[in-house]
Amino acid sequence: YRGLSSLLYGSIPKSAVRFGTFEILSNPMRDATGRLDNTRSLLCGLGAGITEAIVIVCPMETLKVKMIHDQCSMRPRYRGFFHGVSEIIREQGVRGTYQGLTATVLKQGTNQAIRFYVMNALRNWYKGDDPRKEMHPIVTAMFGATAGAASVFGNTPLDVVKTRMQGLDAHRYKNTVDCAFQILKQEGPQAFYKGTVPRLGRVCLDVAIVFVIYEEVVKLLNNVWKTQ
Numbered sequence: 001y002r003g004l005s006s007l008l009y010g011s012i013p014k015s016a017v018r019f020g021t022f023e024i025l026s027n028p029m030r031d032a033t034g035r036l037d038n039t040r041s042l043l044c045g046l047g048a049g050i051t052e053a054i055v056i057v058c059p060m061e062t063l064k065v066k067m068i069h070d071q072c073s074m075r076p077r078y079r080g081f082f083h084g085v086s087e088i089i090r091e092q093g094v095r096g097t098y099q100g101l102t103a104t105v106l107k108q109g110t111n112q113a114i115r116f117y118v119m120n121a122l123r124n125w126y127k128g129d130d131p132r133k134e135m136h137p138i139v140t141a142m143f144g145a146t147a148g149a150a151s152v153f154g155n156t157p158l159d160v161v162k163t164r165m166q167g168l169d170a171h172r173y174k175n176t177v178d179c180a181f182q183i184l185k186q187e188g189p190q191a192f193y194k195g196t197v198p199r200l201g202r203v204c205l206d207v208a209i210v211f212v213i214y215e216e217v218v219k220l221l222n223n224v225w226k227t228q
Contacts (some may be wrong), residue, residue, distance in 0.1 A: 009058030016053050019214055023118060024050040033131040038121045045111050047115030053108035059097040061104060063088065065166040100165030102176040107158040114154045114206060120148035140215050141208040148207030152200045157192035159199070 025044040030036050036044075067084045070076050078084035088096050122143040127133045135143075161180050165173060173179035183191050 003189050005210055010056055010064075014052050014056045015210060016061070016215075017052045018048045020114060021051045021143075022112075035124065036130050038117060038124065041120035042117040045162040046113040047109040049104055049110070049112030052112070054101070057108050057196050058101050058104040061162070062099050062154065062166045065163060069167050069169075070148045099170050103158060103162035103165050103179070104176070107155055107162045110155045110158065111151050114151040115147040118150045119143055122146065135215065137212050137216065140212045144208035144211035147203040148149050149200060151207070152196065152203050156196050156199065160192050160194060162170070164204060 022044050025047050026036050026041065029040045029044065041095065063085060065077055068089060070078050070084065085097075123135065126135060126143070129160060157180075161176060161183065164170070164179050164183065165176060173182060
């Protein structure tokens with residue numbers, strides 16, 4: 001559970017920015033029945049991922065990775081989340097919380113593009129010609145898990161590069177491209193898929209839960225504020 005506190009502090013604002021941005025981008029693109037085509041869902045997901053990467057994910061992930069690496073070292077320097085944040089900013093400035101921004105933008109952008117595309121495609125398939133057809137939470141969870149799995153296989157290499165760029169050894173790399181080349185040269189192409197299996201289990205469960213909560217909250221809000 002090392003690094004859990006920084007993960008928790010970032011989860012709520014991250015989801016808020018992600019889904020808020022997606023709704024803002026997708027609402028003008030829906031047809032008269034409220035249906036969003038798959039291509040537009042891909043673009044809206046991409047925009048949501050890029051926004052959350054810049055606003056929330058990059059600084060929070062950088063802090064999380066640094067703190068996990070610090071706690072695993074022989075002589076940990078940080079006494080807790082807030083102490084770690086203050087020390088990192090004091091030594092490296094705000095820029096120190098934005099290491100690996102390019103890799104994070106690429107990772108989150110493709111991540112959410114894949115997830116929203118797959119989820120929207122499955123939703124459109126399930127509802128068919130009846131956009132008002134309700135989706136049971138179990139169905140939503142299954143579709144969410146599928147979207148999560150697709151994102152894992154689609155962008156694990158970017159996640160590996162992002163993690164290296166945000167770790168305590170980030171100084172070894174000139175930039176994101178240099179990091180990718182060094183991994184390829186020193187460890188081989190298989191290194192880009194390290195941790196795929198454990199990440200698959202975590203992400204599928206994570207995305208399934210998040211989409212179920214999101215869909216149910218949207219249903220609740222639609223019942224509270226009726227719209228034509």
